[in-house]
Amino acid sequence: MSSMQLSSLQRSALLLLALLCGALTPAGGLSFSYPTFRDNIDEKDFIKSEYSRIYFSAIQITPDLSNVASIVNQSGRFLYKKPFKLWGKGKGGVRSRALFNSTFVLNITPKTDPGGEGLAFILTGSPTLPEKSQGEWLGIVNASSNGSAQANIVAVEFDTKKSYLEDVDDNHVGLDVNSVYSIQQVPLLSYGVTLSSQMNYTVTIRYDSQNITIFVSQTNETREEMKNIPVLSRTLDLSEYLSQKVYVGFSASTSNSTQLNCIRSWDFHSSHIDENSNLLWVWITVPAVVVFVTGVSVYLFWTRQDEEEDAHLQIDEEIQTNSTAPKKFKLKELQRATGRFNPKNKLGKGGFGTVYKGLLGNKEIAVKRVSKDSHQGKQEFIAEVTTIGSLRHKNLVKLIGWCYERHELLIVYEFMPNGSLDRFVFWDDKLGMEKEEPTLSWERRHSIILGVAQALDYLHNGCEKRVLHRDIKASNIMLDSDFIARLGDFGLARTIQQSGLTHHSTKEIAGTPGYMAPETFLTGRATVETDVYAFGVLVLEVVCGRRPSNQNEQNNYNNSIVYWLWDLYSRGRILDAVDSRLDGDIDEDDMACVLVLGLSCCHPNPHLRPSMRTVLKVLTREADPPALPTERPAFVWPAMPPSFKEDTEFDLAGGQITPFTDLTGR
Numbered sequence: 001m002s003s004m005q006l007s008s009l010q011r012s013a014l015l016l017l018a019l020l021c022g023a024l025t026p027a028g029g030l031s032f033s034y035p036t037f038r039d040n041i042d043e044k045d046f047i048k049s050e051y052s053r054i055y056f057s058a059i060q061i062t063p064d065l066s067n068v069a070s071i072v073n074q075s076g077r078f079l080y081k082k083p084f085k086l087w088g089k090g091k092g093g094v095r096s097r098a099l100f101n102s103t104f105v106l107n108i109t110p111k112t113d114p115g116g117e118g119l120a121f122i123l124t125g126s127p128t129l130p131e132k133s134q135g136e137w138l139g140i141v142n143a144s145s146n147g148s149a150q151a152n153i154v155a156v157e158f159d160t161k162k163s164y165l166e167d168v169d170d171n172h173v174g175l176d177v178n179s180v181y182s183i184q185q186v187p188l189l190s191y192g193v194t195l196s197s198q199m200n201y202t203v204t205i206r207y208d209s210q211n212i213t214i215f216v217s218q219t220n221e222t223r224e225e226m227k228n229i230p231v232l233s234r235t236l237d238l239s240e241y242l243s244q245k246v247y248v249g250f251s252a253s254t255s256n257s258t259q260l261n262c263i264r265s266w267d268f269h270s271s272h273i274d275e276n277s278n279l280l281w282v283w284i285t286v287p288a289v290v291v292f293v294t295g296v297s298v299y300l301f302w303t304r305q306d307e308e309e310d311a312h313l314q315i316d317e318e319i320q321t322n323s324t325a326p327k328k329f330k331l332k333e334l335q336r337a338t339g340r341f342n343p344k345n346k347l348g349k350g351g352f353g354t355v356y357k358g359l360l361g362n363k364e365i366a367v368k369r370v371s372k373d374s375h376q377g378k379q380e381f382i383a384e385v386t387t388i389g390s391l392r393h394k395n396l397v398k399l400i401g402w403c404y405e406r407h408e409l410l411i412v413y414e415f416m417p418n419g420s421l422d423r424f425v426f427w428d429d430k431l432g433m434e435k436e437e438p439t440l441s442w443e444r445r446h447s448i449i450l451g452v453a454q455a456l457d458y459l460h461n462g463c464e465k466r467v468l469h470r471d472i473k474a475s476n477i478m479l480d481s482d483f484i485a486r487l488g489d490f491g492l493a494r495t496i497q498q499s500g501l502t503h504h505s506t507k508e509i510a511g512t513p514g515y516m517a518p519e520t521f522l523t524g525r526a527t528v529e530t531d532v533y534a535f536g537v538l539v540l541e542v543v544c545g546r547r548p549s550n551q552n553e554q555n556n557y558n559n560s561i562v563y564w565l566w567d568l569y570s571r572g573r574i575l576d577a578v579d580s581r582l583d584g585d586i587d588e589d590d591m592a593c594v595l596v597l598g599l600s601c602c603h604p605n606p607h608l609r610p611s612m613r614t615v616l617k618v619l620t621r622e623a624d625p626p627a628l629p630t631e632r633p634a635f636v637w638p639a640m641p642p643s644f645k646e647d648t649e650f651d652l653a654g655g656q657i658t659p660f661t662d663l664t665g666r
């Protein structure tokens, strides 16, 4: 261990010292200024809800994605990461209150006519976005916290939809205290402001410890007199409703009516407050701590620490400093939860390790115990836990936490009561199955396919960094209690497995035979198109109830579900392939459409496979499946590029999110 690194003991001592010194000075104000927001750089300064992001130099409080389904019924919060001291107990028990100023530029782009619902500037003691705060709740409160002091929130709302009788109109500013019902609201039209006009508006909010005053004007406004007309001013003792330390930032929401809720620039300044404290004890304690810290440092300088501890600390740090990080568990907790990894609690086994069922409190969890492999695995482990940990989607298995202790790498997921999809779909191997699972109806199968497609579209197009799953297959699709498909195990299997190898040869390609695109064997690379291929195979097996490859299969199966199906397709008999257990539960048109879609995802030429975005459109019947040649084309490498671009979304080079608006638009 290098002498530069501090032990946790030293750290605590230094922290204590810092705190003590802090007590000597008045509580400092908070001050920051963002003339613009830098994508991928500034996000770390904020506490944000799952889908809030910085895109195109602006805070997008609710998502700005071209996938319409992902902007409906959303709410979000975006708060500065450090709270500020709003009030404190001053001399003689009299409260002292901070003053503050904040100026920001908001821009609202409606996506439906009319748009909805609105955004708000908020001060709150509880930074977490309340569940079900979308729609009329503006991300401020939800049905249970509305009107309760526990909400601990004061908001200045910019409402673009009249959601209640009490709302004056669909273009007003309102002052909200622990509720979405405003104690005062002012229509903005007479101030020349139409919030949802896509114009930039500059808002200033001033609090002088007694009155809160709000100014709104067009950002290009040059006339001073127009900028200085207060739209709303009201006497309000914030210390009555809010905790001493509060977070400052924004919330917003959409409903069936949608809009993009952006903040383009923001500055904030609060004054320090004078606090009463008896400082005598500080004068006695500080020197003692200084002596102690020095002593410990000298001692440690001469002592070598266990390298194990050191590596351990780094893993903790790298994962924990990520704000959206999953929880870190103690080995003991997880041992208790799983009955010391009792074989009775075993749920399954993969190449990477074993999965156990566990109970944390009364919450069921699944704990993956990664096979012991200390050397190369750690970096990948960190990368995986932080990437997966920051992904949130209703069709992804949620990562709850992790543990790294005494060479144990453990990953905690939410428990999926219905296990994995493979238990339900394959009729051709009931062997080894403890009990016969019920047949999934066509409706359920369709919704499972749609769910996986949404998850994959999110990974490919909807999240900050593109994620390739690399191992789509039935056993990696979990089913929750409502049989909603949840994609699990992404990337991890491959990462951990690879670390166990002594050499990295191209033969050790990640993935599962039968689901791997033909080009994988030549390039050895995972791409968006190889994920689409595996998804295609999954679609075929879910509709047909057969494994992707099975040597025992008769009827020209040729050890490949793709060959077999394409053969049936060229003979115009594609519906023969449908799982016979679906008798009587048949929507032939829909099934044929899904099968053709599945086959087109398995096109030998990767350039001719549809994107997940197109797949989604076909599944929701907004588009027809891509045209498919009757004969299965031979696999040719290098693949021919598409001769012409029919579909602008056939953008294979573009790896980025496709936002609604282009760069110049905003």
Ligand SMILES: *[C@@H]1O[C@H](CO)[C@@H](O)[C@H](O)[C@H]1NC(C)=O
Pocket (backbone or CB within 6 Å): 072, 073, 135, 255, 256
């Ligand atoms: C959005 O919420 C509304 C009201 O709760 C509901 O009627 C609607 O179905 C939801 N839309 C979607 C796409 O979830």
Ligand SMILES: *[C@@H]1O[C@H](CO)[C@@H](O)[C@H](O)[C@H]1NC(C)=O
Pocket (backbone or CB within 6 Å): 099, 100, 101, 206, 269, 270, 271
């Ligand atoms: C707020 O802004 C006003 C006017 O610019 C200024 O006088 C005041 O000092 C500011 N207050 C704080 C706390 O920064």
Ligand SMILES: *[C@@H]1O[C@H](CO)[C@@H](O)[C@H](O)[C@H]1NC(C)=O
Pocket (backbone or CB within 6 Å): 129, 130, 131, 132, 142, 143, 144, 145
């Ligand atoms: C409101 O939010 C809280 C905190 O997220 C949550 O516990 C509660 O269930 C939510 N209430 C409703 C009605 O959704």
Ligand SMILES: *[C@@H]1O[C@H](CO)[C@@H](O)[C@H](O)[C@H]1NC(C)=O
Pocket (backbone or CB within 6 Å): 143, 146, 147, 178, 179, 180, 181
């Ligand atoms: C929200 O809370 C306010 C009190 O602040 C109350 O008047 C109103 O009825 C509540 N609204 C709903 C929908 O519960």
Ligand SMILES: *[C@@H]1O[C@H](CO)[C@@H](O)[C@H](O)[C@H]1NC(C)=O
Pocket (backbone or CB within 6 Å): 107, 198, 199, 200, 264, 665, 666
């Ligand atoms: C709003 O501001 C942005 C950046 O400051 C600018 O690019 C855009 O043109 C402005 N929009 C309008 C409608 O003025």
Ligand SMILES: *[C@@H]1O[C@H](CO)[C@@H](O)[C@H](O)[C@H]1NC(C)=O
Pocket (backbone or CB within 6 Å): 208, 210, 211, 234, 235
């Ligand atoms: C706050 O507003 C009230 C009423 O408008 C006014 O009398 C008072 O002077 C204001 N306080 C400050 C500090 O400006």
Ligand SMILES: *[C@@H]1O[C@H](CO)[C@@H](O)[C@H](O)[C@H]1NC(C)=O
Pocket (backbone or CB within 6 Å): 218, 220, 221, 222, 223
């Ligand atoms: C600001 O820009 C809008 C739209 O471009 C225009 O209609 C308005 O007159 C401008 N205002 C000023 C004060 O220049």
Ligand SMILES: *[C@@H]1O[C@H](CO)[C@@H](O)[C@H](O)[C@H]1NC(C)=O
Pocket (backbone or CB within 6 Å): 256
């Ligand atoms: C929202 O849209 C869904 C379907 O698109 C519809 O069923 C629902 O009634 C709508 N809800 C509201 C509150 O408008």
